[in-house]
Amino acid sequence: MTAPAASAPSTTQIAQVSGRRHRGLVRRVLDRPAGVVSIAYLVLLIVVSLIGPFITPFDPNQNDLRGVLRPPGLDHWLGTDDLGRDVLSRLLVAGRVSLLATAQAVLTGLAFGVLPGVLAGYIGGWFDTIVTRVADVLLSFPSLFLALAIVAILGPGLGNAMLAVGIAYAPRFLRIVRGQILFVRNETFVEAAISTGIPRRRVVWAHMLPNAWPALIIQISFMLGLTLIIESSLSYLGLGVQPPNASWGSMIGGSKAFIEIAPWLVLAPGLVIFFTSLAFNTLGDVLRDEVTGGRER
């Protein structure tokens, strides 16, 4: 009679312990100056991007042909571009485009990577062999090339480009998840969960997959930084966001011809891309240090 009563608290206890561990991780990350600065910057950026369209000083797509290529000043804080559009306004709106696109690519990567990774690790055998081989081949393509090929199939446009980048990055998520599932597949707690009669599917999702989360979160952080760079590169080449809309990358691409007379057009979006990517990478570094215990240096 006591058995069911005893098992019920024990599962909640596990949840509590893991919850406490995650809270601990957040606190440990926030204890590090690099962690707190990156998170503060990213939160600020997300807030600004959300309210961006409402706080722009000028209409970001409004041409003003009498005021083209104005240097930064009191009127236009970051100057105007070759069509007289306010750079700060465009930067604010473009941020939303860049961040959403980056998130879309990483979510696509997770969508295409996690399930096959789980199945490959859990089922094993020929399925595992085929999945990992395909992933290896995808990884041997330069990711930008793969993205370009997929853009060629689907046509230019930011949505297609990010779908492409997501697919190109899926193998990385796949490998992490597969590795972690393989690692815990024969552990006692999995055996115990299965023997208590919990459905296999639930064992995989609720008991095995959570072990992959720390490694996945670290990878997601690095991937966000990398994807932002790839997104801006594709948009720079003209294969991402299409005019008159802008992302940070396309703002640089569109003003390359004017760098000699109007360097501010290139400097501002480039700096924002750099700081954002730096924040994602630093956060990834801090997370990795804290998860693996002990810092690298």
Next chain:
Amino acid sequence: MLTFTIRRLLTLVPQLLVAALVVFVLTSLLPGDAAIARAGGESATPELIAQYRAQLGLDKPLVERFIDFVVHAATGDLGISFSTSEPVSDILLRKVPVTLSLVLLGFIFAILIALPLATIAALHPRGIADRISLAVATSGIAIPNFWFAILLVLLFSLTLRWLPATSYVPFSTDPLQWFLHLLLPAITLGHALAAELTRQLRASLGDHLRRDYVRTMRSAGLSEISVVGKHALRSALGPAVTTLGLQVPIAIGTCVVIEAVFDLPGIGSQMVQAVFSRDIQVLQGVILFTVLLVVVASFLTDLAYALINPKVRVQ
């Protein structure tokens, strides 16, 4: 060593076949086929399209077309460009030297940056060099390459007027001009590649310097140059060589953007052009060739690793 080489060489064949399959499937998915393009677009008469389809072998079943594709590719026949009617293999022959020059110089710069920086950083943890190495490792990843390239152009070409900003001069025409035209692109690429290499080398050398054999050598009175240069660095280079090999696809991918900024006629800019003009044949050829390059590079990496570390050969 010979059996290792042969065994490793044999694994290249299935790798390339799978890659060819992926490229073939990807490009078969493209809307509109070669015959329509050749016949003059969607408005062409169905008879003309059918005629071209038969001529190009597009009326055959997919499996047969794939076998044709592989056999032709293996003999160097990659088809004819839709937009310029030039054989794809000729285009590649013209463009590949540009990209290879860039990649080669890029790697040389990466090593020139990473090797001294990582060595000094590992010898003096938390010193100035260590901080610089961390900055290089971080900025190389976080700075967009095209932006870094534009900044270099802004400084060295437009402001100081020391170096040319665009175009390419073949090595056979003028080696000095070849080098000067590739200097800024190669620095951009080298900066990007040095990031991972510095981080990796710094960690692995630092690890070796803490080991017992290094302490023994030092206590036996070996000079610091001999301990670090001859022993610790050599052992630490193994993983670094692997890192270099893994960076070949990254380097080629980065070339796409760098070639666009510096207006270099390499396979990267060719690829972008092919995407815009939807030139499937060129796209196929470029991707296939790139995969070949990556696969060969990973083969050479394994060989180099086996040379450095004899244990690998018997596994």
